[in-house]
Amino acid sequence: xxxxxxxxxxxxxxxxxxxxxxxxxxxxxxxxxxxxxxxxxxxxxxxxxxxxxxxxxxxxxxxxxxxxxxxxxxxxxxxxxxxxxxxxxxxxxxxxxxxxxxxxxxxxxxxxxxxxxxxxxxxxxxxxxxxxxxxxxxxxxxxxxxxxxxxxxxxxxxxxxxxxxxxxxxxxxxxxxxxxxxxxxxxxxxxxxxxxxxxxxxxxx
Numbered sequence: 001x002x003x004x005x006x007x008x009x010x011x012x013x014x015x016x017x018x019x020x021x022x023x024x025x026x027x028x029x030x031x032x033x034x035x036x037x038x039x040x041x042x043x044x045x046x047x048x049x050x051x052x053x054x055x056x057x058x059x060x061x062x063x064x065x066x067x068x069x070x071x072x073x074x075x076x077x078x079x080x081x082x083x084x085x086x087x088x089x090x091x092x093x094x095x096x097x098x099x100x101x102x103x104x105x106x107x108x109x110x111x112x113x114x115x116x117x118x119x120x121x122x123x124x125x126x127x128x129x130x131x132x133x134x135x136x137x138x139x140x141x142x143x144x145x146x147x148x149x150x151x152x153x154x155x156x157x158x159x160x161x162x163x164x165x166x167x168x169x170x171x172x173x174x175x176x177x178x179x180x181x182x183x184x185x186x187x188x189x190x191x192x193x194x195x196x197x198x199x200x201x202x203x204x205x
Contacts, residue, residue: 002195003032003067004187007060008074009086010037012168014112015074016056018160021177022072022110025184031069031191033184036060038089062093066101069191071136072183073127074110076164080119081126082111090130103135106190108183112154112162124158139190145182147175155179 004026010016016037023033035057053059065071075082096102109127113120128138140157141148147155153173154161160179164170172180 002069002191003034004070004072004184004191005034005036005060005064005068006072006074006184007036007038007064007086008072008110009040009076009083010074010112011076011083012164014162014164014168014170014172015076015110017172018110018112018162018176018180019072019074021172021180022074022108022160022184022187025181026072026188027184028181029185029188029192031188034064034068036064038085041085041088060089062096065093065096068105069195070106070187071102071131072108072110072187073131074112075123075127077111077113077119077123080122082123086127093130093134097134100135102131104194105136106139106187106194107131107136108139108187109159110161110180110183111159112164114164114166114168116154116163120154120161121156121158124156124161128158137190139183139186141179141182141186145179147178147182151175151179159183 006019008019026033075086111123153163154176
């Protein structure tokens with residue numbers, strides 16, 4: 001069965017909650033959502049992470065990327081860029097690039113920041129760059145997602161975003177949740193529309 005890979009790095013839990021909301025949108029549209037994360041990296045050259053996280057979803061593998069029908073990629077912002085842990089993983093996907101394993105698959109991005117002007121849009125754009133190199137089809141959020149017009153927290157046409165606050169303790173708002181679900185639905189619907197003729201089931205609205 002086709003699945004959408006929801007791949008993220010989260011430090012304080014907000015990006016993880018966004019990932020769960022995107023997964024909910026994917027499943028509302030009739031596809032499986034597969035949540036995966038990446039291990040933190042350390043400046044200590046002797047540090048290593050266990051092969052299985054203590055909690056939460058498993059670590060992503062190249063097979064997860066190879067087998068997915070679409071990708072949602074999420075990270076908190078780090079000086080207007082994606083977190084190093086996610087960048088480190090993506091830097092190791094040259095084999096998938098050489099084989100064209102991700103070419104033609106839909107993808108979207110999402111992020112969380114401490115302030116509204118903390119680099120949300122530049123972080124989203126930074127995550128798009130390696131996906132463009134992989135030949136993926138980038139999806140944003142259209143303004144038909146009405147929460148984009150009314151949100152007082154996160155939300156951009158480049159992808160869902162979340163305002164976490166200076167202490168990273170603000171919950172994902174209802175508007176932010178709906179925008180995350182909207183991205184999940186768009187990914188699933190687009191992936192299903194790209195399936196070979198005859199393999200498509202009904203698409204949820």
